[in-house]
Amino acid sequence: MNVSEQILQILKNVGVTQIWGVTGDALNTFTDALRDDDDMKWIAVRHEENGAFAAGAEAQMTDNLAVCAGTVGPGTLHLINGLYNAKKERVPVLAISGQVARVNMGTNYFQEVGLTKIFDDVCAYQAIIRSAEEAPRVVLKAIQIALEQRAVVRVEIPVDIAVEEAKGAHFEHPVFRGNAVLVPSEKDINKIANAINEAEKITILAGAGCRNSREEVLALSEKLKAPIVHTFRSSDVIHNDDKNVVGLTGLIGNPSAYHAVMKPDLLLMLGTDFPYSNFLPDDVKIIQVDKRIENIGNRVKVDIGVQGDCLATLEKLEAKILPKKNSEFLDNLVENFKKWKQHKLESSSLKMDEEPLHPQLFMNVINKKASDDACFTVDVGESAIWVAHHLSFRGKRRLLGSFNHGSMAVGFPAAMGIQSVNPGRQVWAIVGDGAFGMCMNDFITAVRYNWPVKILVYNNSQLGFVKIEMEEAGYAMADEALGLQNPNFAEYAKLCGGNGIRVEHAADIEKAIEMAIASPKPFIIDAVTNPGELSLPPNITLEEAWGFGKSKVKEILLSVQGDKNQKNNLMDEIKGFFHNSK
Incomplete structure (x- = not known):
């Protein structure tokens, strides 16, 4: 040897x-x-x-x-x-x-x-x-x-x-794996309980650290009449269809979740190092529970910080908190979240068949057709918006991505990693054309090992999320930097020995997704979509509005001066705006 x-x-x-x-x-x-x-x-x-x-x-x-x-x-x-x-x-x-x-x-x-x-x-x-x-x-x-x-x-x-x-x-020796659970002291539990019992309006912000305490979080919410907000990474832990859940906050979140986090008397952060401080309150009492003590107070001023496993903490806490009776704060947020979800459902109907297609249409159908234990990987960028807004993680669905590192090109290779150890499970990669272009050489690897991953490529010939960032900062759309020259991804899939279909019409979406699900080979859906589709954050600052306004003025002037790319960009954005306003 x-x-x-x-x-x-x-x-x-x-x-x-x-x-x-x-x-x-x-x-x-x-x-x-x-x-x-x-x-x-x-x-x-x-x-x-x-x-x-x-x-x-x-x-x-x-x-x-x-x-x-x-x-x-x-x-x-x-x-x-x-x-x-x-x-x-x-x-x-x-x-x-x-x-x-x-x-x-x-x-x-x-x-x-x-x-x-x-x-x-x-x-x-x-x-x-x-x-x-x-x-x-x-x-x-x-x-x-x-x-x-x-x-x-x-x-x-x-x-x-x-x-x-x-x-x-x-x-040489066996590798030992610890089974220790980090349990907070009685003193820390009492601090949390007292603060909760004194507060009227409480919101729970639940992160991926709640994966082993999902049912306890839901039970706590019911007892406290507290809305639950989740992070993108914990979307498959706390689901948007769960009782008292009001969705995701942050740049790709929704208004109900934003207000739930910003306007309670007490914010209870469980197992999350949510990084976006501008979406966290600076005038609300905050309790943070985390196994990693370096996370506590890392993003926002915390009043009570407790190091502990979320499940162990909630189990000790349950007997010490008093149930709340007033559900007005919760009820208003839940009702508004239902309206937001209904609007998203209507905006992703196949009846909305304008072309280039609206990207939401594909996610709505995938949500209906995918199995209840499907695994989804998502890339950073606009694809993450459509997953966050239109995909439910009911049942045993899982979501993986580059939630903290934020790297492009993670979606497809991560799907290969999942499929390699779950050969019978349905695995979807939801990616943009820019991200897939970085890693598409390994599609032939999926073919070689017979991994039937399903890849939805949003093909809008543009780095769409970067365009949003550029316009928010007040710059005009720069087509030479943002524009992409793409192949026919479906034909590429076939050339590699897999399968695929290019979709340009709403009437073909359901058939394409059914073909992908049934395919024993790696399958690419080349989804030709509108690059001007707009998705607004749950709260727009004056600075962001000013930057976006400056960019539009610049783009209009360039269009008037004969820049065809700027004219096409504005026309696509107008289509997207009126679609989302319906």
């Missing part, structure tokens, strides 16, 4: 079944060792970043270690963006880095890179294996840290050590 084979055996012992990467140099010994291995396989992606994104999604779905690999300098550097996403999503991922032989290290050898400095911010632990004897010790330490801290770790192996005879077996 050589060192590479020894490392692979250690990984198999903790339940790792696959490695995402591009082989070469120091990694060739790993792929050789896997040649006849039935318990672990090498997933050969076309770009290491896609492999890292996929590994992060795999870890999130399995709650176990996932592994990606890059060889020597350039290959490992390609991993870094996907690993940053794994870090921000707090999932356990091990990156294996190849390195030049020890005799060449420190000589500026071909492809040699000082990886430790570069990965210092993303990794909770890094180690360079400098002898065969220390290999098992280092790898086990990395795995332990990744699993217990839910973190990214990296192990670097020089090519000459990878082929050496394995040693250090006396260091």
Whole structure:
């Protein structure tokens, strides 16, 4: 047994079944060792970043270690963006880095890179294996840290050590996973209970940290007559169809959730590090409960901060809080949220068949047709708006994305990561044309491994969300920077050996989605949509209104002067405005 084979055996012992990467140099010994291995396989992606994104999604779905690999300098550097996403999503991922032989290290050898400095911010632990004897010790330490801290770790192996005879077996041991629960003190529980009992209007802001306490959050809301607001990341924890839920706040949120957060007597933040301080109140009493104490007071001034697991906290709190009788605050918000949802439903009806198509129409049909345990991945940008506004996470549906890192091009590779460990589950990637263009080379990887992911590509030939940001800042639309020249994505899918359909008419949407669901192959829906579709935030500041107004004046002047791109942009926006006003 050589060192590479020894490392692979250690990984198999903790339940790792696959490695995402591009082989070469120091990694060739790993792929050789896997040649006849039935318990672990090498997933050969076309770009290491896609492999890292996929590994992060795999870890999130399995709650176990996932592994990606890059060889020597350039290959490992390609991993870094996907690993940053794994870090921000707090999932356990091990990156294996190849390195030049020890005799060449420190000589500026071909492809040699000082990886430790570069990965210092993303990794909770890094180690360079400098002898065969220390290999098992280092790898086990990395795995332990990744699993217990839910973190990214990296192990670097020089090519000459990878082929050496394995040693250090006396260091090998089982990897232990802790089951400790962080329970707040009685003093902290009493502080929370007293504050809740004294308040009249209470709002709950529930984050992804409530995943194991969903029913307790709903019960607390009912007892306190408190509206529940969720973050985008916790959309599959607290659903928009649940009782007392008033939706999502933030830039892509809705007015009911915004007012619920900004206007109570007491805001109870549970398991969330919601980053947008401008959507948090500065004159409301706030309680924050989080396992990670560094999150408490990180975004807004907090009056009572408690370190603890949300489930353990709510279980201890339940007996100490008094039920509320007045539900006026809750009832008004819930009623307004129902109206908002009805408006969104009407605006996404297939009767709204103007062309280019409104992007909402596709999400409305997917919401109806997708299975109740479907997994959805979403990219940053406008695609996130349509998911947030038109997709219900009823049943056992899941949502994954780059919610904290905010990277483009996460949606499709994350869908591959999910499908690879859930072969019978329906998996959808909801992506924009800009994001998909960054990672579409690995569509052929999905074909190779027979992963029937369904990909909805919003094809509006534009970086749509960047356009919104640009106009909000007062700039005129810059087509040379925002415009995209796209292929026919459906034909591309077929060329790769998958399947797909291009949709330009509302009458074809249902059929396209049914085809995608039924397809045993990876499937792309090339959705040709209106680039001028507008989606306004739940609260518009004077500064934002002024910036948007300046941009429109500039665009009108450029249009009058003969700029056809500006004229087409304004016409598309007018179509979108009147559609959303109906």
